[in-house]
Structures are given as structure tokens and as C-alpha cells.
Amino acid sequence: MSQYRLWIIWIIGSIYVSGLLSYWMFFSEDKTQFLPGDTSYAHYQIELKCSACHEEWGEVKQNACMDCHEQQMENIHDSHPKTKFNTPSTKKMLKKVDATRCVSCHQEHKPESTDHGNVSQPSDFCWHCHDNIAEERPSHEGVTFDSCSTAGCHNYHDNRALYEDFVAKHLDEPNLKEAPVVEAKEVYKKIVKIIQAPLFPGDVAVTEELMREWHDSAHAAAGIDCLQCHRTSEKDSTWVKKPNYQVCMECHEQEGQDFQMGHHGMRLAHELSPMTPGMSRSGLEFKRDAKHKELTCVSCHSSHEYDVQKAAVEACLKCHNDSHSKKFSQSKHNHLWLKEKGGTGLVNSGVSCATCHMPRVLKDVRGEEKIVVEHNQSANLRPHDIMVRQVCMDCHGYEFSLKSLADEALIQRNFIGQPEVDLETFDWVRERNK
Ligand code: HEC
Ligand code: HEC
Numbered sequence: 001m002s003q004y005r006l007w008i009i010w011i012i013g014s015i016y017v018s019g020l021l022s023y024w025m026f027f028s029e030d031k032t033q034f035l036p037g038d039t040s041y042a043h044y045q046i047e048l049k050c051s052a053c054h055e056e057w058g059e060v061k062q063n064a065c066m067d068c069h070e071q072q073m074e075n076i077h078d079s080h081p082k083t084k085f086n087t088p089s090t091k092k093m094l095k096k097v098d099a100t101r102c103v104s105c106h107q108e109h110k111p112e113s114t115d116h117g118n119v120s121q122p123s124d125f126c127w128h129c130h131d132n133i134a135e136e137r138p139s140h141e142g143v144t145f146d147s148c149s150t151a152g153c154h155n156y157h158d159n160r161a162l163y164e165d166f167v168a169k170h171l172d173e174p175n176l177k178e179a180p181v182v183e184a185k186e187v188y189k190k191i192v193k194i195i196q197a198p199l200f201p202g203d204v205a206v207t208e209e210l211m212r213e214w215h216d217s218a219h220a221a222a223g224i225d226c227l228q229c230h231r232t233s234e235k236d237s238t239w240v241k242k243p244n245y246q247v248c249m250e251c252h253e254q255e256g257q258d259f260q261m262g263h264h265g266m267r268l269a270h271e272l273s274p275m276t277p278g279m280s281r282s283g284l285e286f287k288r289d290a291k292h293k294e295l296t297c298v299s300c301h302s303s304h305e306y307d308v309q310k311a312a313v314e315a316c317l318k319c320h321n322d323s324h325s326k327k328f329s330q331s332k333h334n335h336l337w338l339k340e341k342g343g344t345g346l347v348n349s350g351v352s353c354a355t356c357h358m359p360r361v362l363k364d365v366r367g368e369e370k371i372v373v374e375h376n377q378s379a380n381l382r383p384h385d386i387m388v389r390q391v392c393m394d395c396h397g398y399e400f401s402l403k404s405l406a407d408e409a410l411i412q413r414n415f416i417g418q419p420e421v422d423l424e425t426f427d428w429v430r431e432r433n434k
């Protein structure tokens, strides 16, 4: 073949390849072929939205991480914010680990070098900067390099439940408090207005069951009739067959926003289809027939019933099927829950899945402090001591709670039995107090 022809083939080939690439880059919805590796558990659900983290031309956005995590870092009073590294002595530390960049410790698309919690540093990295801790604190003499954050003592970002003063204040509390109940829910303002004949178009097929469910719901009691969920907009009453979660957010904005921040709802925040168990890549086990169940508000609340007790356990077990979830039914906590549900236990003395994973927390809702149900079920999972402060300590002593959550086997058994790990933190603080 002549050189001339080879040139033509080469040029046409290159144009074809670069055309294909630019098509993918600019027009194709699916850019996953450019991924250098699997995206982490933290973010794989939203990996299709490259633009959440990357500039159009590929590089990672200047402020990508903080765009989504700023509020969280503020809430937990991050122990290592950028601002801690602007003195000469702390600037020097950045040569070891550049702690002003999130990706120094949280890489992405590199599963081989990221560990649980999406951390890509070896477990002894705290020592790079804190190697003289034993001089400042004699109690730390001889502690192992990797124990700073594995022994229930410190975290990198969130140390609210671990400061010595906090530990000292809650030292020697009994395992079970005198009145073991969680915070009561705050009821929204009820607009009680009995609706005699709810309006809906004649061609809508309505069953008796549907009418009964609606009639007995908090919505009917508050004067929310069919059209308030089923209309197209406030001005347009055209019937919508399947209202989506955005309708709920018109009245329950806080719940919706929180839902979109966790592993249940994070895809919706990016206009992706709802999450389903079938899409899961985490290895969590689900019921086989739940593969295609979509995660929206009605997965737990059902279309018209809105029974919050069903939402707190039964709904979860329609999907979740790992050993921790399955063991729950045999726990003392479930026993308490059944007593509360049955009316023989005190109100708020039961422990459901939602008690731990969707606790009642104080939030600023449109300028008003309110106790609402945390709809981001990822918010208190990692590090564990968030759940200790937020949930367990309503009913249990601090030491018992922290030890329970440090005991992986006990979590697996869904808290059947006593904790069997020891945490030195408590001994040290006792020693100091002597
Ligand atoms: C949640 C944020 C996030 C999303 C979503 C995301 N990436 Fe990334 N990506 C990163 C970060 C952070 C790095 C840098 C990793 C590092 O330095 O270790 C990166 C690195 C890369 C790299 C390596 C090049 C480089 O600059 O090091 C490529 C290629 C890439 N991403 C492609 C994609 C594509 C294609 C998508 C969408 C299908 C995507 N990414 C979605 C956060 C993200
Ligand atoms: C588009 C929003 C978004 C962006 C951008 C984003 N994240 Fe996330 N990230 C989330 C959500 C949602 C979760 C899951 C909720 C959770 O686990 O707290 C999460 C989880 C995490 C976790 C795991 C938390 C855990 O408990 O396991 C880490 C670590 C993390 N992100 C770091 C980063 C870093 C570093 C960047 C920048 C490269 C980044 N994120 C960019 C939304 C985002």
C-alpha cells in the first residue's frame, strides 16, 4: 500500500475516533466509559453525574466536595478545617499530608486504595502530624500508631462525643437510665377541617380500601384532600395519576431535603431515577422480590396510609435482608417496640429501626427550631459516636453505648446481649480525675 493511502486511512481513523470521543463527551448521557475505576460506595449512586464533581473538561471542580458537604462539616465542628493550617508550624505539616485538599485522604474511582468510609490513607496517618503527642500528654505514652481512631478515642472530623470534658461529664452513668424514652415528635399545626366529600374526577378508579386509608390518615384529619396531592399545580387541577416526591416536598420540605442527602434519596437530588435494591453495589443484602422497588416517599409511607409505625420497621424489612436487620425481631429493643405499639409500653419507649436510623432531631425549619424525623438515614452511621449522642444516650449511659457500638459482633446481632469490648478512654479519664 502506498504511503499516501496509509495517511488517508490514518486521518479518517483519527477523525472517527475523536468524533466518537467528543460525541461521548458532549452529547452522550452515559460517560461511564471514561471512568478510570469503580466509584466509591459514598458516591457510586451519583457517578453518572460527572458534572457534580468535574468541570466540563474533566478536572475536579475547585469546590466540588464542599458544594455538598459544607453544611455537614459545619454541623460537626470539623476538627481539621483548612483554617487550622495557615500558621508556619502547621503549614509545614502539609508536606506530609496536604490536609487542605479533601482528595489527599478521599480519592475517587480508586477502589484498590480506598478503605471503609472512603478513606485512602493508611490507618497510622495521624502520626504524621501528631508524633509528639506523648510529650504533650503523658497518658499517650506507648499507644500504638494506628489506634488514634480505631480505639474509640478520636475521629478526624467529628470529635464532639469524644472530648475529655464530654467523657468526664458522662462518666459512670448507669447502663440504663431511669426513664428510657426518646424525644417526642413535634406535631405539625393541624388544620382540622372535616372533608365530607373529597373531590376527584369521575373516571378515577377508587377502591374502598383507598378511601378508608385516606380517611383514617393524618392528611384527612388535617384537611388535605385528594387534589392537593393529585393536581398538576396550584392553578391547574388536571389529575396527576402518580404524584411524585416533589408534591410531598411542597408541604414537607425538610424531610425531602434530608432524604436527598442520604443513600436512599441521593439519586433524586441529581435528577436520576430513584434508587432500587437492584442497583446496589455495596454488598448489602436485600429481599429477592425487592429488586425493582423504587425508593421514594411512598416506599415507606405507602400512597394513602401514612402509618408511621409501619414505616418504622415493616417498611424497612420489605427491602433489607442482612443479618443485622433480620436479627432485630429477637432483640429486647423490638420487644419494647411491640409493647409501645400494643399500648402497654410508655409512649416513645420502644426502639424501632427508625429510632436508630431516622432519629428525631432538632432542626431549623424555615427559621423555627423544630423536632423532626431525620430522613437521611446515612447521617448518623459513620462515625458511630454520632448515633451514641443522638440516640442511645436518651436511654443508656455513655460508656455502655459507646462500647456497644464499638462491638461489631453485637451490631451484627442487632444488640442482642451485652457489649464485650473495652475502651481505654474511660480508664484514662478516670485516672485523670483521681
Ligand atoms: C463525587 C464526585 C465525582 C463524580 C460524580 C465523578 N468523579 Fe471522577 N474524580 C473525582 C475525584 C475527586 C477525582 C480525583 C481523584 C484523585 O485525585 O485521586 C476524579 C478523577 C477522575 C479521573 C482521573 C483523572 C484525574 O483528574 O485524575 C477521571 C478520568 C474521572 N474522574 C472521570 C469521571 C467520569 C467520566 C465521571 C462520570 C461518569 C466521574 N469521574 C464522576 C470525583 C468524581
Ligand atoms: C453532589 C454532591 C456530592 C459531592 C459533589 C460530593 N459528595 Fe461526598 N457524599 C455525598 C452524599 C449524598 C454522600 C452519602 C451520604 C453519606 O454517606 O453521608 C456522600 C458521602 C461521602 C463520604 C462518606 C461518608 C461516609 O459516611 O461514609 C465521604 C468521605 C465523602 N462523601 C467525601 C467527599 C469528597 C472528598 C468529595 C469531593 C471529591 C465529595 N464527597 C463530593 C454527596 C456528595
Ligand code: HEC
Residues within 6 Å of the ligand: 065, 066, 069, 072, 076, 097, 098, 099, 100, 101, 102, 103, 104, 105, 106, 117, 119, 121, 149, 154, 155, 156, 157, 158, 382, 383
Ligand atoms: C488528612 C485526611 C483527611 C482529609 C484532608 C479530609 N478527610 Fe474526610 N475523613 C478522614 C478520615 C480518616 C475519615 C474517617 C472518619 C473519621 O475519622 O472521622 C473521614 C471521614 C469523612 C466523612 C464521613 C463523616 C465524618 O464526619 O467522619 C466525610 C463526609 C468527609 N470525611 C468529607 C471530607 C471533606 C469534604 C474533606 C475536604 C474538606 C475531607 N473529608 C478531608 C480524613 C480526611
Ligand code: HEC
Residues within 6 Å of the ligand: 078, 079, 080, 084, 085, 090, 093, 094, 097, 098, 099, 125, 126, 127, 128, 129, 130, 148, 149, 154, 155, 156, 159
Ligand atoms: C496534616 C496534619 C494532621 C493530620 C494528618 C492529623 N491532624 Fe489532628 N490536628 C492537626 C492540627 C494542626 C491540629 C490543631 C492543633 C491545635 O489546635 O493545637 C489538630 C488537632 C487535633 C485534635 C484536637 C481537635 C480539636 O478540635 O481541638 C484531635 C483530637 C486530632 N487532631 C486528632 C487527629 C486524628 C485522630 C488524626 C488521624 C485520623 C489526625 N488528627 C490527623 C493536624 C493534623
Ligand code: HEC
Residues within 6 Å of the ligand: 198, 200, 204, 205, 206, 210, 211, 214, 219, 224, 225, 226, 227, 228, 229, 230, 241, 242, 243, 244, 298, 303, 304
Ligand atoms: C398525601 C398525598 C395524597 C393524597 C391526599 C391522596 N393521594 Fe392518591 N396517590 C398519592 C400518591 C403518592 C400516589 C402514587 C404512588 C405511586 O407512586 O405508586 C397515589 C395514587 C393514587 C391512585 C392510583 C392507584 C394507587 O392506589 O396507587 C389513585 C386512584 C388515587 N391515588 C386516588 C386518590 C383519591 C381518590 C384520593 C382522595 C380520597 C387521594 N388519592 C388522595 C398521594 C395522595
Ligand code: HEC
Residues within 6 Å of the ligand: 186, 187, 188, 189, 190, 191, 218, 219, 222, 224, 228, 229, 243, 244, 245, 247, 248, 249, 250, 251, 252, 297, 298, 301, 306, 307, 308
Ligand atoms: C398540601 C400539603 C401536604 C402535602 C402535599 C403532603 N402532606 Fe403530608 N402532611 C400534611 C399535614 C398538614 C400533615 C399533618 C401534620 C400533623 O397533623 O401533624 C401531614 C402529615 C404527614 C405525615 C405524618 C403522619 C402521622 O401520622 O404522623 C406523613 C408521614 C406525611 N404527611 C407524608 C407525606 C407524603 C409522603 C406526601 C407526598 C406523597 C405528603 N405527605 C404530602 C400536609 C401535606
Ligand code: HEC
Residues within 6 Å of the ligand: 185, 186, 245, 248, 249, 252, 255, 256, 257, 259, 264, 295, 296, 297, 298, 299, 300, 301, 308, 309, 311, 312, 313, 315, 354, 358, 359, 360, 371, 372, 373, 375
Ligand atoms: C426509609 C423510610 C422512609 C422514607 C423513604 C420516607 N420516610 Fe417519612 N418517615 C419515616 C418514618 C419511620 C417516620 C416516623 C418516625 C417516628 O415516628 O419517629 C417518618 C415520618 C415522617 C413525617 C412526620 C414526622 C416528621 O416530623 O418528620 C413526615 C412529614 C414524613 N415522614 C415525610 C416524608 C417525605 C416527604 C418523604 C419523601 C421525601 C419521606 N417521608 C420518606 C420513614 C420514611
Ligand code: HEC
Residues within 6 Å of the ligand: 263, 264, 275, 276, 277, 278, 279, 280, 281, 282, 283, 284, 290, 293, 294, 295, 299, 300, 311, 312, 313, 315, 316, 317, 318, 319, 320, 353, 354, 357, 358, 377, 378, 379, 381
Ligand atoms: C425500597 C427499598 C428500601 C426500603 C423500604 C428501605 N431501604 Fe434502606 N436501603 C435501600 C437501598 C437500595 C440502600 C442503598 C444500598 C447501597 O447503596 O448499596 C439502602 C441503604 C440503607 C442504609 C445504609 C445507608 C448508608 O449510608 O450506608 C441504612 C442504614 C438503611 N437503608 C436503613 C433503612 C431503614 C431503617 C429503613 C426503614 C425505615 C429502610 N432502610 C427502608 C433500600 C430500602
Ligand code: HEC
Residues within 6 Å of the ligand: 284, 313, 316, 317, 320, 322, 324, 325, 326, 328, 333, 351, 352, 353, 354, 356, 357, 381, 382, 384, 387, 405, 411, 414, 415
Ligand atoms: C439500636 C440501634 C439500631 C437498631 C434498632 C437498628 N439498627 Fe441498623 N444499624 C445500627 C448500627 C449502629 C449500624 C452500624 C453502622 C456501621 O457499622 O456502619 C447499623 C447498620 C445497619 C445497616 C447497614 C449499613 C451499612 O452501611 O453497613 C442497615 C441496612 C441497617 N442497619 C438497617 C436496619 C434495619 C432495617 C433495622 C430494623 C429491622 C435496624 N437497622 C435496626 C443501629 C441500629
Ligand code: HEC
Residues within 6 Å of the ligand: 176, 180, 181, 182, 332, 333, 336, 348, 349, 350, 351, 355, 356, 387, 388, 391, 392, 393, 394, 395, 396, 401, 404, 405, 410, 415, 416, 417, 418, 419
Ligand atoms: C428508648 C430507649 C432506648 C434506646 C434509644 C436504646 N435502647 Fe438499648 N435498651 C433499652 C432498654 C429498655 C433495654 C433493655 C434493658 C433490659 O431489659 O435489661 C435495652 C437493651 C440494650 C442492650 C442489651 C440487650 C440484651 O440483650 O441484653 C444493648 C446492647 C443496647 N440496648 C444497646 C443500645 C444501643 C447501642 C443504642 C443506640 C444505638 C440503644 N441501645 C438505644 C432502651 C433503649
